[in-house]
Amino acid sequence: MPDDPAYLAQLQDYYARHRVFPPYSGIGRLVGLKSKSSVSAMLARLRLAGFLEATPDRRLKPGPRFFERVVADSVRAGFPQPADDSAKETLTLDEYLIENPSRTVLVRVKGDSMIDAGIQPGDIAVVQRSFEAHAGDVVVAIVDDEFTLKLLDKEDGQYVLKPANPAYPVIRPKGKLELFGVVVGMVRKYR
Amino acid sequence: MPDDPAYLAQLQDYYARHRVFPPYSGIGRLVGLKSKSSVSAMLARLRLAGFLEATPDRRLKPGPRFFERVVADSVRAGFPQPADDSAKETLTLDEYLIENPSRTVLVRVKGDSMIDAGIQPGDIAVVQRSFEAHAGDVVVAIVDDEFTLKLLDKEDGQYVLKPANPAYPVIRPKGKLELFGVVVGMVRKYR
DNA sequence: TTGACCTGGGAACGATCGTTCGATAGTTTG
């Protein structure tokens, strides 16, 4: 019985380390198959399942499902996906956060003016440009020639920029409010 | 005069599309070099510059500088890389956050016990299993058959789980502390 | 102008690749 999930996991790890696939012989060594024909069969299976694809040059490349991750719910103590194929929610982080790649920019957060909104210095904000902003959105505005991350709100029909930190003042733009984009996601890396 | 930056940009584009490199002949077609020897020379230069490396199998792989990406800094008002859109989409968030795919699980956060650490309900924690935890890490522990997200700390040589919210009590495990994994990243989506 | 130097093209070569074809062992089906 072939253990394709384990093979796939090995491949994913190797790819994460090197950003490239090894040759068939290397894959064999990696996953514990001694024959290239076994590797070939295994890869064909993964290809059918959508984990792998081929480039125009007929080279191996990661398929759409290659980067999927399992989302575990915090309520169940059942450990992650032993054989639980049924209610398995998967997603790739890219697709989850970035809907419009060409208009999406990452901005590293400076300062703690949004700390009460769970946005800390060093975090990376996923910013979508030319996106209609509404009151309640976190936005990247341009104030005094600098990017600034604030909560967009409305006071007396006038847009204002509110920090999420009592130590900072509310910004009431004099002229036109210049928006760079809307924050659609947030990413933080520990360690 | 060789136009290495342009060559590199082409390579990065191709890689962003396929997550894999073409063979030398394909690279030649891609960047406009008609001879594999020229390609070889060009790649050697890029290798020296740190954009490319070799795998243990002596295959081409992206080097540390290959994914260099202008993360817009909040200090400058100069808009991010207007002309050079090509090298922009190379770094994916998956690659940024997930180092070890087979041991990484996503866990959706429930409750506000970590709110002061900037972790809100609905956020998705990137959890790496079987990863040595130290005091100061945010960890996913198993308490009463449920996942729980807490800050790992040490009191009198004993590990304890501290919430980041004064409304919750510190958890001092009676027996052995059961850890599910260490939180290495955090993702949030707005709207 | 000459000659060293650099860059890209072309051809040849051995190494390595991925495919293919049986054979084998273990499991499932009838």
Add this chain to the structure above:
DNA sequence: CAAACTATCGAACGATCGTTCCCAGGTCAA
């Protein structure tokens, strides 16, 4: 129990790979 199927192995094969060497054309300094 026999037959069919599956997953693997091992060997052989042509295709393709990346390297290497040499040459053509251009540039720059002497």
